[in-house]
Amino acid sequence: MSDVILEVRNLKKYFPTKKGQLHAVDDISFTLERGKTLGVVGESGCGKSTTGRAILRLQDPTSGQVLFQGKDITKFSTHEMRNLRTEMQMIFQDPFASLNPRKSVSEIIAAPLRLHKLCKNKQELERRVISLMETVGLSQRLMNTYPHELDGGRRQRIGIARALAMDPSFIVCDEPVSALDVSIQAQILNLLKKLQHERGLTYMFITHDLSVVNYFSDNIMVMYLGKMVEYAPSEELFASPTHPYTKALLSAIPVPDIHHKKERILLQGEISSPIDPKPGCRFAPRCAYARPECFEVEPKVYQVSPRHKVACHLCADQGLPLAESSQGN
Ligand SMILES: Nc1ncnc2c1ncn2[C@@H]1O[C@H](COP(=O)(O)OP(=O)(O)OP(=O)(O)O)[C@@H](O)[C@H]1O
Numbered sequence: 001m002s003d004v005i006l007e008v009r010n011l012k013k014y015f016p017t018k019k020g021q022l023h024a025v026d027d028i029s030f031t032l033e034r035g036k037t038l039g040v041v042g043e044s045g046c047g048k049s050t051t052g053r054a055i056l057r058l059q060d061p062t063s064g065q066v067l068f069q070g071k072d073i074t075k076f077s078t079h080e081m082r083n084l085r086t087e088m089q090m091i092f093q094d095p096f097a098s099l100n101p102r103k104s105v106s107e108i109i110a111a112p113l114r115l116h117k118l119c120k121n122k123q124e125l126e127r128r129v130i131s132l133m134e135t136v137g138l139s140q141r142l143m144n145t146y147p148h149e150l151d152g153g154r155r156q157r158i159g160i161a162r163a164l165a166m167d168p169s170f171i172v173c174d175e176p177v178s179a180l181d182v183s184i185q186a187q188i189l190n191l192l193k194k195l196q197h198e199r200g201l202t203y204m205f206i207t208h209d210l211s212v213v214n215y216f217s218d219n220i221m222v223m224y225l226g227k228m229v230e231y232a233p234s235e236e237l238f239a240s241p242t243h244p245y246t247k248a249l250l251s252a253i254p255v256p257d258i259h260h261k262k263e264r265i266l267l268q269g270e271i272s273s274p275i276d277p278k279p280g281c282r283f284a285p286r287c288a289y290a291r292p293e294c295f296e297v298e299p300k301v302y303q304v305s306p307r308h309k310v311a312c313h314l315c316a317d318q319g320l321p322l323a324e325s326s327q328g329n
Pocket residue numbers: 015022023024042043044045046047048049050051208274
């Protein structure tokens with residue numbers, strides 16, 4: 001039986017700008033099962049981080065519902081949200097920017113424990129900090145060092161220890177390895193996997209790197225200009241990408257298998273503006289298959305297989321049935 005920890009329904013986040021409303025996230029819906037990873041991919045500016053931040057209410061959604069363990073947290077008071085912070089955490093892309101340079105490693109990791117009064121005394125606090133450092137592979141002798149004295153990998157380990165301090169069940173990992181050297185990336189990804197296995201963590205894993213997301217995710221949501229264009233189990237998405245945008249994204253990943261050569265699909269045309277977007281499919285101006293309808297009518301979401309959904313008019317031609325919910329799984 002599936003155990004849904006998070007359900008996002010018709011989430012929207014608009015930012016008012018001088019030129020109009022910027023539709024950063026525009027009607028996204030999906031569910032996430034406990035202990036699983038949802039990879040969120042798409043080009044820079046498509047709304048990945050804003051989706052993560054709106055779910056955690058680091059930025060309040062414009063509309064929509066976020067049900068965490070069955071409760072709609074968009075209605076939670078500041079006090080209720082503060083209590084919920086122990087359950088929901090975020091790991092950021094740039095560990096250096098997200099760590100206070102004036103605090104030592106132990107002070108940074110201890111901060112959430114202090115804030116939420118999770119330790120009875122100084123000794124317990126120190127024990128917890130040492131244990132968290134061990135968990136993320138940081139030597140105890142680094143306790144009194146400062147972020148600038150450490151390399152990127154160790155800094156990200158501090159960010160992970162800080163996120164784990166309150167024993168959360170759900171973590172939004174926002175490009176956690178993209179600022180790191182390739183050799184360090186694998187170490188951090190392996191650590192995140194190990195922690196997930198040991199603690200039953202649920203991840204929303206945001207990245208623009210499809211090879212990382214393939215390795216890491218159970219399901220993948222592809223976003224384009226604030227919209228979900230495709231959602232599928234990882235293997236299925238890689239084996240049979242359906243949306244023309246997903247196909248183009250996947251065609252850009254180099255494959256080591258010489259028998260399985262694929263042609264790179266180069267996207268032509270300009271990305272549309274996310275400010276007061278025009279009707280129709282947002283990808284239409286860059287889509288090789290676009291026809292007049294695509295510029296006029298927003299595509300519905302079609303069911304390609306039980307857990308594979310695509311928002312594209314081409315699916316209607318193939319006679320595919322509409323998905324039950326408007327978006328996501
Ligand atoms: N606070 C804000 N005010 C106004 N616009 C914003 C704000 N935050 C994000 N945006 C805009 O919302 C859109 C989505 O941004 P977001 O950072 O979520 O995209 P992203 O896919 O995570 O991109 P990246 O990979 O570059 O972080 C972009 O057009 C961005 O400029």
